[in-house]
Amino acid sequence: MCGIIGYIGNERASKILLNGLKRLEYRGYDSCGIATIDDTIKLKKNTGKVLEVSKKENFEDMPGFIGIGHSRWATHGGITKNNAHPHYDCSEKICIAHNGIISNYKELKELLISKGHIFKSETDTEVIPHLIEEELKDFKEITEKTYINAIQNTIKKLNGTYALLILNQDFPEMLVGVRNESPLILGIKKDECFIGSDISAFLEYTKLAMPLNDRDIVILRKENDKIDLEVLNDGKNVQRDTIELQWDMESAEKEGYEHFMLKEIMEEPVILKNSMKISKLEIENLGKEIEKCDKIYITAMGTSLHAAMVAEYWFSGLNKLVIPIDSSEFLTKGIVDEKTLVIAITQSGETYDTMKAVKYAKEKGAKTATIVNVLGSTATREADITIMMGSGLEIAVCATKTFMSQLVILYRLFIEYGKIIGKNMDIFEKELLNIPNYISKVLDEKENISKIAKELTAKNYLFISKGINLANALEGALKFKEITYLHAEGMSSGFLKHGTISLIDENMDTVALIPPSKSELLNSVLSNVEEIKARNGKIIGISPVEDNLKYSIKVPDVIEELSPFVYATACQLLAYYKAVDLKRDVDKPRGLAKSVTVE
Numbered sequence: 001m002c003g004i005i006g007y008i009g010n011e012r013a014s015k016i017l018l019n020g021l022k023r024l025e026y027r028g029y030d031s032c033g034i035a036t037i038d039d040t041i042k043l044k045k046n047t048g049k050v051l052e053v054s055k056k057e058n059f060e061d062m063p064g065f066i067g068i069g070h071s072r073w074a075t076h077g078g079i080t081k082n083n084a085h086p087h088y089d090c091s092e093k094i095c096i097a098h099n100g101i102i103s104n105y106k107e108l109k110e111l112l113i114s115k116g117h118i119f120k121s122e123t124d125t126e127v128i129p130h131l132i133e134e135e136l137k138d139f140k141e142i143t144e145k146t147y148i149n150a151i152q153n154t155i156k157k158l159n160g161t162y163a164l165l166i167l168n169q170d171f172p173e174m175l176v177g178v179r180n181e182s183p184l185i186l187g188i189k190k191d192e193c194f195i196g197s198d199i200s201a202f203l204e205y206t207k208l209a210m211p212l213n214d215r216d217i218v219i220l221r222k223e224n225d226k227i228d229l230e231v232l233n234d235g236k237n238v239q240r241d242t243i244e245l246q247w248d249m250e251s252a253e254k255e256g257y258e259h260f261m262l263k264e265i266m267e268e269p270v271i272l273k274n275s276m277k278i279s280k281l282e283i284e285n286l287g288k289e290i291e292k293c294d295k296i297y298i299t300a301m302g303t304s305l306h307a308a309m310v311a312e313y314w315f316s317g318l319n320k321l322v323i324p325i326d327s328s329e330f331l332t333k334g335i336v337d338e339k340t341l342v343i344a345i346t347q348s349g350e351t352y353d354t355m356k357a358v359k360y361a362k363e364k365g366a367k368t369a370t371i372v373n374v375l376g377s378t379a380t381r382e383a384d385i386t387i388m389m390g391s392g393l394e395i396a397v398c399a400t401k402t403f404m405s406q407l408v409i410l411y412r413l414f415i416e417y418g419k420i421i422g423k424n425m426d427i428f429e430k431e432l433l434n435i436p437n438y439i440s441k442v443l444d445e446k447e448n449i450s451k452i453a454k455e456l457t458a459k460n461y462l463f464i465s466k467g468i469n470l471a472n473a474l475e476g477a478l479k480f481k482e483i484t485y486l487h488a489e490g491m492s493s494g495f496l497k498h499g500t501i502s503l504i505d506e507n508m509d510t511v512a513l514i515p516p517s518k519s520e521l522l523n524s525v526l527s528n529v530e531e532i533k534a535r536n537g538k539i540i541g542i543s544p545v546e547d548n549l550k551y552s553i554k555v556p557d558v559i560e561e562l563s564p565f566v567y568a569t570a571c572q573l574l575a576y577y578k579a580v581d582l583k584r585d586v587d588k589p590r591g592l593a594k595s596v597t598v599e
Contacts, residue, residue, distance in 0.1 A: 002085070004071075004098070007175075012064075013064050014063075018054055023201050023204075024201050030048075030073060031048065032046075032049075034057075034068070035086045037064050040169055042063065044062065045086065072084055083121045087120075089132065094132050095168075096167075098164050099184075102160040102162065105125075128158070135153050155178055155215075163179050176219055179212045179214060180214050183198065186209060207244055209244075211381070213233065245375070261398050261587055264394055264401045265400045265443070269436035274392075275390045276433070283416050287419075290413075291420050296315075296323065297322075297340065299324075299357045300327060300346065304347065306403070308325075310410065310564045314410065315414060318414070318417060327357040337365060341367045342361035345370070346377075347391075347402045371389060387409055389402060391404075407564060412432070431561075435565050443569065443573075445553055453578040458509040460509070463490040463491075464492065469563055476575070482592060483575055509537070510532050512532075512542065513542050514545060
């Protein structure tokens with residue numbers, strides 16, 4: 001998972017590339033580099049975050065009006081300067097930035113070494129410029145046609161995923177991009193072009209974007225200060241649609257908050273109002289498909305999978321079996337045919353495992369849908385039905401407001417399906433409109449939650465609940481561990497007695513999501529809490545009822561179907577404030593990236 005950006009135009013490329021890398025840093029931040037082309041290719045790179053490397057290497061002084069940049073999240077090879085991107089061929093005439101994974105790089109590397117190529121890194125990426133170099137070695141005169149053919153022949157040899165940006169010293173007025181199962185999108189402006197793995201890389205410059213398809217090769221040429229754009233697929237010229245982006249850079253600024261994560265949590269009431277209004281027709285159509293199909297899967301990864309698990313409980317209340325499934329396991333246990341509906345949830349619309357599941361479902365003849373946040377992403381082009389989340393730009397790696405938007409979309413879908421099958425859904429429709437107010441009441445607890453977070457000293461945490469909020473126990477644990485770096489585990493409170501309760505001591509605190517007052521599960525969870533207290537375990541209660549606990553976070557006492565919304569926000573704030581207390585890098589947790597585009 002990496003961030004890549006390219007620029008071709010009439011401005012100094014290095015400044016634009018540096019700004020783009022700052023915007024893309026949530027995709028990769030253990031090293032970065034920039035290459036620009038003037039008469040020759042100038043390459044600077046190093047380990048560290050973007051601003052650190054920029055100070056070390058002085059990016060802004062690099063000459064040229066064409067260039068590529070890369071922020072890395074290590075997959076192949078350690079975090080070293082040599083492993084940082086971009087990468088050269090032997091002659092240092094060809095330079096490449098790459099997002100993705102080349103699965104057959106070892107065989108290719110051995111072959112190239114046998115032919116005399118010298119490698120300087122441990123990365124899979126470095127085989128690519130050497131392959132292009134090998135394709136061109138027998139030509140006395142290299143024309144644009146032979147160069148593009150060399151790229152086409154090279155990518156035929158690659159197995160895996162890749163978005164590539166390519167510079168060639170022999171063609172100093174050209175920038176080439178290639179896409180295969182890894183996101184790549186053009187930003188178009190008069191007399192200049194941007195190309196990146198994410199629209200945030202160029203959003204401050206243009207809102208006109210052109211998403212590329214798999215196996216597209218885009219050729220950008222600078223001719224008399226104008227930019228010529230050509231897209232090839234399978235050697236043929238193709239046309240790709242442009243879209244007008246609705247986001248702006250204001251949504252990517254912190255607006256006075258210490259971190260993007262806190263800003264995005266605080267935005268939830270407003271964002272949810274938007275998510276309640278959009279995609280009405282698409283939700284109606286998807287509700288009809290759910291009614292028609294025999295098997296319904298919701299496939300997702302990470303936080304999105306927990307949203308799918310909440311939906312499983314909602315639909316079970318309508319006697320409809322909806323199966324949430326880990327996308328990376330879908331190909332091994334999904335039973336898919338023409339009477340199957342597969343709903344993919346992916347914030348970015350590029351999540352590798354989820355997109356792989358969608359493509360597999362389509363091959364088997366299933367109907368597909370996606371709940372997604374990024375217009376023009378792969379998910380929107382692959383799925384039969386697209387439902388936009390309406391969350392706006394989310395910068396922090398930790399998903400917060402997008403999780404809430406996913407829940408709202410799924411709750412609306414639950415209501416629509418209930419109406420289709422003749423159920424009275426009035427109470428659920430009425431309560432839908434109250435969700436933003438309920439979330440605001442949880443946000444009012446932030447000072448209390450901050451105080452509690454500072455008093456938590458254990459290194460291990462359990463998050464427990466029952467019923468529909470088992471999903472939130474799992475999500476709460478995920479949020480907590482991914483930004484605090486403390487061990488956290490989510491499970492049903494009933495599972496405690498089957499092994500885990502033996503771990504209860506002064507080093508294991510428990511966060512209990514206590515059900516609403518009218519829930520049939522309330523007394524059961526409270527009994528489990530008493531079992532922990534009997535073993536001197538510390539309890540942090542997230543509760544709408546009087547719980548007599550020293551550490552208690554109050555949430556509104558809502559109907560059980562609505563409770564996932566209020567518990568989710570409370571868990572997000574608890575994770576956030578504990579991470580701040582521990583001085584973690586909240587927006588860029590180590591080892592993680594916002595958009596997971598590798599397997």
